[in-house]
Amino acid sequence: MTQNVAIVGLGLIGGSLGLALKRSKQDIHIIGFDRSYATADEAYRRGIIDSIAPSAKSACEKADVIIFATPVNTTAVLLEEASLWDFKDRVIISDTGSTKKPIMEAAKVLTDKGLTFIGGHPMAGSHKSGISAAKEHLFENAYYILTPHEGASSEQINQLSNLLQPTKGKIVVLNADEHDRMTAIVSHFPHIIASSLVGRLADQEKQQPFVKKLAAGGFRDLTRIASADPTMWRDITMQNREELLIQLDGWLQEMESIRTLIFENDPELIFRFFEDAKKFRDRLPSTSEGALQGALYMTFDLHIDIPDHPGVISEITKILADEQISITNIRIVETRTDVYGILVISFQNTDDRKAARAVLSRTTDYSMHIL
Numbered sequence: 001m002t003q004n005v006a007i008v009g010l011g012l013i014g015g016s017l018g019l020a021l022k023r024s025k026q027d028i029h030i031i032g033f034d035r036s037y038a039t040a041d042e043a044y045r046r047g048i049i050d051s052i053a054p055s056a057k058s059a060c061e062k063a064d065v066i067i068f069a070t071p072v073n074t075t076a077v078l079l080e081e082a083s084l085w086d087f088k089d090r091v092i093i094s095d096t097g098s099t100k101k102p103i104m105e106a107a108k109v110l111t112d113k114g115l116t117f118i119g120g121h122p123m124a125g126s127h128k129s130g131i132s133a134a135k136e137h138l139f140e141n142a143y144y145i146l147t148p149h150e151g152a153s154s155e156q157i158n159q160l161s162n163l164l165q166p167t168k169g170k171i172v173v174l175n176a177d178e179h180d181r182m183t184a185i186v187s188h189f190p191h192i193i194a195s196s197l198v199g200r201l202a203d204q205e206k207q208q209p210f211v212k213k214l215a216a217g218g219f220r221d222l223t224r225i226a227s228a229d230p231t232m233w234r235d236i237t238m239q240n241r242e243e244l245l246i247q248l249d250g251w252l253q254e255m256e257s258i259r260t261l262i263f264e265n266d267p268e269l270i271f272r273f274f275e276d277a278k279k280f281r282d283r284l285p286s287t288s289e290g291a292l293q294g295a296l297y298m299t300f301d302l303h304i305d306i307p308d309h310p311g312v313i314s315e316i317t318k319i320l321a322d323e324q325i326s327i328t329n330i331r332i333v334e335t336r337t338d339v340y341g342i343l344v345i346s347f348q349n350t351d352d353r354k355a356a357r358a359v360l361s362r363t364t365d366y367s368m369h370i371l
Ligand SMILES: NC(=O)c1ccc[n+]([C@@H]2O[C@H](COP(=O)([O-])OP(=O)(O)OC[C@H]3O[C@@H](n4cnc5c(N)ncnc54)[C@H](O)[C@@H]3O)[C@@H](O)[C@H]2O)c1
Pocket: 008, 009, 010, 011, 012, 013, 014, 033, 034, 035, 036, 039, 056, 069, 070, 071, 072, 074, 075, 096, 097, 098, 099, 121, 122, 123, 124, 125, 126, 127, 128, 129, 130, 131, 229, 232, 236
C-alpha cells in the first residue's frame, strides 16, 4: 500500500530528505509544501516531491507520516496550528529541527490528543541553505537522532526508522534533554564562537583594512559555519538558550585561565595546553576510520601532494571527470615554488573518495593522504 509522506519546508534538509526517500524501495508518495511556491515548484520539477499541496494543513491531512523541516521556531508555531487539523488516525508526526526539548513541548498539543510525535534530527547539514543545496547523500553515515514522545510505540519508532533507511543515516534514540545538552556542546556553541570570531575580525578591520586579506586556511576552516542561515541559528539559539548559557559560562572560565596562561608565559604550560588539545582532537573518530559523520562532521577529503606547476589541478579534475566522480570542493592548502603543494578535494561520500584515490593512483604518481 502506498505510504503518503508529507514534507513541510523544502529547503536544504526537507529537499535532501525528499531526494533520499525517492531511492526507497517502499511505495511512497511525497506531498510537499513550502511557504515559497517557487521552492515547492523547483522540488516538483527536480522530482524531489510527487505533488505540491496548497497548504501545510492540506499536505498533512493526507499523510501517513509527516516531517516538518522548517526553522525550529516556525515548526513550534506550525505544531500549535496543527492541533486544529484533521489527521489520519495512525499518523506519525516528526521534524528535523536542531533542537528537541522545545519542539517536544510544542508537540504536546498533538500528543495530548493521542497523536504520535517522534522528534527527529539528522546530524548532518551545511552552511548552505535552500533547496538548491539539497543533496541525496547529505545524511549518509550521519547520526539521525529520534526523540520519541513517551506515547510512541516501538512499532511506530520502527516504522519511522524503516522509512528513513534510504537516508543511510544511523538512527539513534535519545531523550530531548540529552540531545539538547550534547548538541549545545558540539554544534550550537561552536556556531556562536565561529560567528563571534568573524565579528572580531569585522570590528578590527576598521583599524587594519588589510587584515581580512590575511584570513587564510585556519580562519576560514574555523569560521565556515558562520556563513549559515541567520534565521535557522537565531531560532536554535533562542530554543537552546539554557544549555548555551551553561556553555558560555564554562567558556568564559576557560578563557580566564588561558589569559593567565598567556600572561604568565610559562613555555611548558603553553606547550601542554596545545598538546592536550591536539591529543584529544586527533583521537576524535573520523570517517576515514569508518566512524560515523555527525556532530563531529568530517568531510570526505582527499589530500594530494601535487607539485606547484600550472596545469596540475586541471589534470586531476579531468581524470576525475572522465571517471564521472563528482567533487564537492577543491582547495590548495599550501603552495610554494619548489615545494610540494597540497591539494584537498572533497567528495560526497566515502565511495567516491575511494574511487578517486584508486583512479589517481593508477594514473599519477602523486602521494595521497586521508587525514
Ligand atoms: N542546515 C543544517 O545544517 C541543518 C542540519 C540538520 C537539521 N537542520 C534543521 O532542519 C530544519 C530546516 O533547516 P534547513 O537548513 O533545511 O533550512 P532552509 O532554510 O534551507 O529550509 C527551510 C525551508 O522552510 C521553508 N519555510 C519557512 N517557513 C515556512 C512555513 N511557515 N511553512 C512552510 N515552509 C516554510 C522555507 O521557505 C525553506 O524552504 C531546521 O529546523 C534546522 O534546525 C538544519
